[in-house]
Amino acid sequence: xxxxxxxxxxxxxxxxxxxxxxxxxxxxxxxxxLTALGIIIGVASVxxxxxxxxxxxxxxxxxxxxxxxxxxxxxxxxRKSGGVNSGLGSASALTLADADAIGREVPDVVxxxxxxxxxxxxxxxxxxxxxxxxxxxPDYLKIRDWKLASGSMFTGREVRSAAKVAVIGSKTAxxxxxxxxxxxxxxxxxxxxxxxIGLLESKGAGMGGQNQDDRIIIPYTTAMKxxxxxxxxxxxxxxxxxxxxxxxxxxxxTSLLCQRHRLAAGRDNDFNIFNQKEIxxxxxxxxxxxxxxxxxxxxxxxxxxxxxxMNIMLVSVTERTREIGIRIAVGAQPGDIKLQFLTEAITLSxxxxxxxxxxxxxxxxxxxxxxxxxxxxxTGSIILAFGVSFAIGVFFGFYPARKAAQLDPIEAxxxx
Amino acid sequence: MNTPVNTTPxxxxxxxxxxxxxxxxxxxAVRGVTLDIQRGDFMAIMGASGSGKSTLMNTLGCLDQPxxxxxxxxxxxxxxxxxxxxxxxxxxxxxxxxxxxxLLARTSALENVELPxxxxxxxxxxRERHHRAMQTLEKVGLGNRxxxxxxxxxxxxxxxxxxxxxxxxxxELVLADEPTGNLDTRTSIELMGLFQELNDSGITIVMVTxxxxxxxxxxxxxxxxxxxxxxxxxxxxxxxxxxxxxxxDQAEQKAKLA
Ligand SMILES: Nc1ncnc2c1ncn2[C@@H]1O[C@H](COP(=O)(O)OP(=O)(O)O)[C@@H](O)[C@H]1O
Ligand SMILES: [Mg+2]
Numbered sequence: 183x184x185x186x187x188x189x190x191x192x193x194x195x196x197x198x199x200x201x202x203x204x205x206x207x208x209x210x211x212x213x214x215x216l217t218a219l220g221i222i223i224g225v226a227s228v229x230x231x232x233x234x235x236x237x238x239x240x241x242x243x244x245x246x247x248x249x250x251x252x253x254x255x256x257x258x259x260x261r262k263s264g265g266v267n268s269g270l271g272s273a274s275a276l277t278l279a280d281a282d283a284i285g286r287e288v289p290d291v292v293x294x295x296x297x298x299x300x301x302x303x304x305x306x307x308x309x310x311x312x313x314x315x316x317x318x319x320p321d322y323l324k325i326r327d328w329k330l331a332s333g334s335m336f337t338g339r340e341v342r343s344a345a346k347v348a349v350i351g352s353k354t355a356x357x358x359x360x361x362x363x364x365x366x367x368x369x370x371x372x373x374x375x376x377x378x379i380g381l382l383e384s385k386g387a388g389m390g391g392q393n394q395d396d397r398i399i400i401p402y403t404t405a406m407k408x409x410x411x412x413x414x415x416x417x418x419x420x421x422x423x424x425x426x427x428x429x430x431x432x433x434x435x436t437s438l439l440c441q442r443h444r445l446a447a448g449r450d451n452d453f454n455i456f457n458q459k460e461i462x463x464x465x466x467x468x469x470x471x472x473x474x475x476x477x478x479x480x481x482x483x484x485x486x487x488x489x490x491x492m493n494i495m496l497v498s499v500t501e502r503t504r505e506i507g508i509r510i511a512v513g514a515q516p517g518d519i520k521l522q523f524l525t526e527a528i529t530l531s532x533x534x535x536x537x538x539x540x541x542x543x544x545x546x547x548x549x550x551x552x553x554x555x556x557x558x559x560x561t562g563s564i565i566l567a568f569g570v571s572f573a574i575g576v577f578f579g580f581y582p583a584r585k586a587a588q589l590d591p592i593e594a595x596x597x598x
Numbered sequence: 599m600n601t602p603v604n605t606t607p608x609x610x611x612x613x614x615x616x617x618x619x620x621x622x623x624x625x626x627a628v629r630g631v632t633l634d635i636q637r638g639d640f641m642a643i644m645g646a647s648g649s650g651k652s653t654l655m656n657t658l659g660c661l662d663q664p665x666x667x668x669x670x671x672x673x674x675x676x677x678x679x680x681x682x683x684x685x686x687x688x689x690x691x692x693x694x695x696x697x698x699x700x701l702l703a704r705t706s707a708l709e710n711v712e713l714p715x716x717x718x719x720x721x722x723x724x725r726e727r728h729h730r731a732m733q734t735l736e737k738v739g740l741g742n743r744x745x746x747x748x749x750x751x752x753x754x755x756x757x758x759x760x761x762x763x764x765x766x767x768x769x770e771l772v773l774a775d776e777p778t779g780n781l782d783t784r785t786s787i788e789l790m791g792l793f794q795e796l797n798d799s800g801i802t803i804v805m806v807t808x809x810x811x812x813x814x815x816x817x818x819x820x821x822x823x824x825x826x827x828x829x830x831x832x833x834x835x836x837x838x839x840x841x842x843x844x845x846x847d848q849a850e851q852k853a854k855l856a
Contacts, residue, residue, distance in 0.1 A: 510661075510685065511659070512688065513689020514685060515686070517682070518717055592661050595661075595700060
């Protein structure tokens, strides 16, 4: 019972003190707002940065995983000699025999698709459209985790016979056929008629920003024989059975190809392997670092905000010296005075935190308008923001509060 | 022996001393004051400026600790108490009235009077706080000024609020350091009237003043010089403020008619 009484008294006192503090803050409305501004900006930027950072990371991660599960892509050409983009896939290095060898000798490979691509004019339905024509194997859809909206994928038999069949991307289909179902229609690519047997589901923009839905997929044999006319592949896409075997499989493919291409030990490879998991990991760690970096910059502004609070609290203690003297004279204990000013500082910084969180959420939504991803405002960052605001109030309010509590009442009462 | 009335003096001073140490210089503000103040007394402390009146008052008020001698407030040895215990003692047993009123600005009369109850232990319930503050303000004649801010009131009215604040926790003793110092003559007499009325109802009052005219309303006059009490006398020809005011009013009437 005594304990409950104690709690009740404590709560009532805290409430009382809170009311006094709110009142003091309301009296200096403008000053309070300006003082809280540091915290407001700090908290708002922490919340917004973390939200935008998380959103961007989630977006990139989903893009990377949309490439397909556990994907290794072997590109012809060396990174050093050819530069990153233009060099890849352009050298005459990868052959079908390489693809066969990989499929045969690397045990973790569960699906493989040699790829020969080019850009060509597609004509159908009286319309003309320039698009990417990709020669692939039937495994391609499985590797890229891609589904058909209607029709079916070509089979191994059609690859072997270099059949003139095609699976068409949704964008290309729309350009050529409009709302018509393209399955069963004919499209001419480089003057060769292809029967459309399948329509791909829409996948949206890919990692480079290009539209993945604008393409026609045909058997790689047909592509090499009739469209590109080359015996070299642009790349080989390989799916590995499990994520933790990716690295080993990559090493095995590398040594296999080095051996097949008779590359001397010191020479640059004439191929390059793109490891989807590695990219995803890199992207993740980079975006984590950026988020952390931006977060700590915002954190600095929180500290600056805290110093602002301490400054104004010191001013407030000086201004209200007489008030403090009066309170002490009528029986306020040092603890009462300390609690009053500490509460004021905490209220100020928590209020700043609250406004900051709201502004931060607003800013994240604003970023969403301009960026093509959703900002993810996490409860964690909001709780953190409030926790930090509270801590700042306590930390930077403590010294002024103690100073107030230690004032000599006689001098305080004489203070002009 | 059975004594229903508490006969211990409210204040017992034995050889009380207060020395200020400012750098190399020692200032002996109070040196060896021995005094008893009984319940119901109304005492004036007089003396020249710098004679140690305020220092003695601050020590009596537990705002400061003496550097020598003994001080018992209501039987409690003050010297042994820390800041927190002194604060409790002030809250419960003492009321202050200052020359410069010392009210909280931009705070209503009612809330100013409620202030001491804010720090009372156990906590005074909100309702009772309002009630008591209102009653006390009525007692000092300001029952119709509850919501006014100090800046909206005259000096005399502000001092009445301060007196209400000093009384609201039913103290053993009210300490007033030159309460009429900032007031004109008539308002001063009116205020002394209030003090006399309060004293008649049993409240013990100690008041510092350097005006003989004001001290004349008290029951006992103590004169200080250089930190010591040089005389301590009963005021046999005590003036009554109520009568003075009546006389003043008559004089005013005559002046108007003339
Ligand atoms: N805080 C202090 N520090 C040093 N000396 C002080 C202090 N307060 C008062 N004194 C000195 O003590 C003496 C008595 O002062 P005070 O009690 O204020 O006198 P009074 O109220 O009778 O005018 C004076 O000489 C004054 O200068
Ligand atoms: Mg004085």
